[in-house]
Amino acid sequence: MSEALVALQDVTKIYPSGTRALDPVDLVVREGELLTLLGPSGCGKSTLLRLIAGLERPSSGAVWRPGEIGFVFQEATLMPWADVAANVSLPLRLQNVPEGELRRRRDEALALVGLEPFAKAFPRELSGGMRMRVSIARALVSRPKLLLMDEPFAAIDEIGRFRLNDDLLRLKAELATTIVFVTHSVYEAVYLATRIAVMAARPGRIVADVAIDQSFRRAPDARTSAAYLETYSRVSGLLAQAAEAAP
Numbered sequence: 001m002s003e004a005l006v007a008l009q010d011v012t013k014i015y016p017s018g019t020r021a022l023d024p025v026d027l028v029v030r031e032g033e034l035l036t037l038l039g040p041s042g043c044g045k046s047t048l049l050r051l052i053a054g055l056e057r058p059s060s061g062a063v064w065r066p067g068e069i070g071f072v073f074q075e076a077t078l079m080p081w082a083d084v085a086a087n088v089s090l091p092l093r094l095q096n097v098p099e100g101e102l103r104r105r106r107d108e109a110l111a112l113v114g115l116e117p118f119a120k121a122f123p124r125e126l127s128g129g130m131r132m133r134v135s136i137a138r139a140l141v142s143r144p145k146l147l148l149m150d151e152p153f154a155a156i157d158e159i160g161r162f163r164l165n166d167d168l169l170r171l172k173a174e175l176a177t178t179i180v181f182v183t184h185s186v187y188e189a190v191y192l193a194t195r196i197a198v199m200a201a202r203p204g205r206i207v208a209d210v211a212i213d214q215s216f217r218r219a220p221d222a223r224t225s226a227a228y229l230e231t232y233s234r235v236s237g238l239l240a241q242a243a244e245a246a247p
């Protein structure tokens with residue numbers, strides 16, 4: 001079995017308002033996994049992701065994470081006054097990476113997401129999908145071992161999302177990155193994931209942990225293959241149960 005990259009032990013989160021966002025969660029993410037956190041609104045998916053990132057402190061329990069993490073939010077959160085190249089190189093600038101190396105790594109990250117021709121463009125000149133690509137390139141520029149993504153494609157139209165899903169799978173294979181990905185969409189979770197953690201709300205918790213057999217990808221049209229739709233319907237059933245689950 002591959003090495004554990006992230007581990008949460010008995011982690012809870014109670015916000016100052018008193019909301020029990022997470023009941024004790026135990027979770028291990030191993031190298032090479034693409035884990036999706038799937039669940040109804042308010043079940044604590046973002047809270048769990050932020051705890052993994054260290055953007056939020058647990059109320060109790062312990063979190064182990066790698067040093068270098070990339071984070072992609074639902075909004076691309078780019079600097080509007082800076083061009084694509086400057087946006088992508090920001091993390092390297094903050095780390096005082098020397099200029100030559102900065103340029104090389106920036107160009108490599110732009111190439112990974114197919115945006116080299118747009119290096120001099122400004123965010124306002126790009127489509128939503130392209131802005132998200134910039135945001136992904138910015139997260140990958142420091143070559144993190146772990147990429148955390150919080151509903152990154154939720155605001156993008158379906159065709160654009162399908163394309164970004166395929167790009168993400170290609171990037172994962174090329175870079176051997178481990179990914180934790182939050183989504184509301186069963187369709188997207190099943191397409192991307194090697195494993196899905198299904199969550200329930202009030203209090204937030206993981207109610208099912210399902211390995212996804214991705215052999216449907218070998219079908220000529222993976223998204224309409226019988227194996228994909230069968231997995232989709234099984235995970236949909238689990239999500240429906242989670243939505244009804246009483247604490």
Ligand SMILES: Nc1ncnc2c1ncn2[C@@H]1O[C@H](COP(=O)(O)OP(=O)(O)OP(=O)(O)O)[C@@H](O)[C@H]1O
Nearest residue numbers: 015017019021040041042043044045046047048204
């Ligand atoms: N900063 C905060 N302060 C107080 N309560 C919060 C905070 N962030 C989240 N919560 C509450 O914690 C619970 C879990 O929220 P969280 O955003 O983690 O859920 P989610 O599953 O990501 O939801 P969604 O799918 O709607 O984004 C919710 O009840 C939410 O209102």
